[in-house]
Amino acid sequence: MPTDALLDRFFTALAPLAPVALWAHGSLAGGDYQEGRSDLDLIAVLEGPVTLGTVRRVVTLHRALRIDPLADKLHCSYMTPDGLGDAGRKHLTWAHDHVLRRPVTPVTRRELHAFGRVLYGRPPAGLLPPVTDRELHDFVVRDQREFWRPAVDKARLWKQDVWVDLGLVTFARASVTLREGRLISKREALDLLPGFGAPAEVVEDIDRRRYGNPAPPTEPWTTRRAELTRNYLGPAIDALVAAYG
Structure with a gap:
């Protein structure tokens, strides 16, 4: 291998x-x-x-x-x-x-x-000291509030695959960690995103690029994908931070 x-x-x-x-x-x-x-x-x-x-x-x-x-x-x-x-x-x-x-x-x-x-x-x-539930909770909230939420307002970033992928997956993982206290894989995060209200066509796009054979993206799609992602993530992060911050 x-x-x-x-x-x-x-x-x-x-x-x-x-x-x-x-x-x-x-x-x-x-x-x-x-x-x-x-x-x-x-x-x-x-x-x-x-x-x-x-x-x-x-x-x-x-x-x-x-x-x-x-x-x-x-x-x-x-x-x-x-x-x-x-x-x-x-x-x-x-x-x-x-x-x-x-x-x-x-x-x-x-x-x-x-x-x-x-x-x-x-x-x-x-070797490594354990992480308390409070330390994990506080970091996840801070990461969503101080890194990802300001990033949503930077429109130029969201035409890039990596920002769309990590933004949505990290949000889903953060949601589960804050609600249930556990960590999940990217696969599980993708499976949960539609239930969290994320735009289905964007989630399907991420899934194809990670697990399938995607076609090269077109400019109209990357523009629409960026808009869909930002319109979803901004309010979603705000609600998550308000509930758990």
Whole structure:
């Protein structure tokens, strides 16, 4: 399987950085992985500290993987034991073909505890402090209110597949987490969206692109899809935040 071959190459290249653990989360861990379409979401725990030399080695590592057609979907955050307990701490991350620093969110941390896939070393339960229900609730509300709701007002974003897909799927997942306290897959989120009042033709479009063989989108459709999505998501997020915020 090409994904397994890429993961093997990645771990071989990672070994000189002395990883304590390597974990997968997201679709790869949750059973909804679609090769060539889903991201490969990884967490590497290094002995530390993360120095400028570490950053250079991480960049070199990922650039060397570029010959693999799946490498652009491999994203990895690099944590160290002293930072595992702080959900707000930003960690060295490779994503979208460059380095950045971003937190490992309470949702990711809960995923790791609930169904994280151990690729090497110690399991999350042995290293990563658990996420309380209140921490998870507060993060999900804040993410919907402070990130996704302002994004809805930026019309230019919503002609892009990734914003439509993530906006609607994240909203459905947030709704279930806040109502029921559990995490769900993207597949389950898509199945639930029509019942949440999302526009059926947009949900079908996402489903075709994730699981089927879609035709290239036309300009009239991307324009209409953006309008349908924004008209739905704005009020839906407002109602969710009002109910649970």
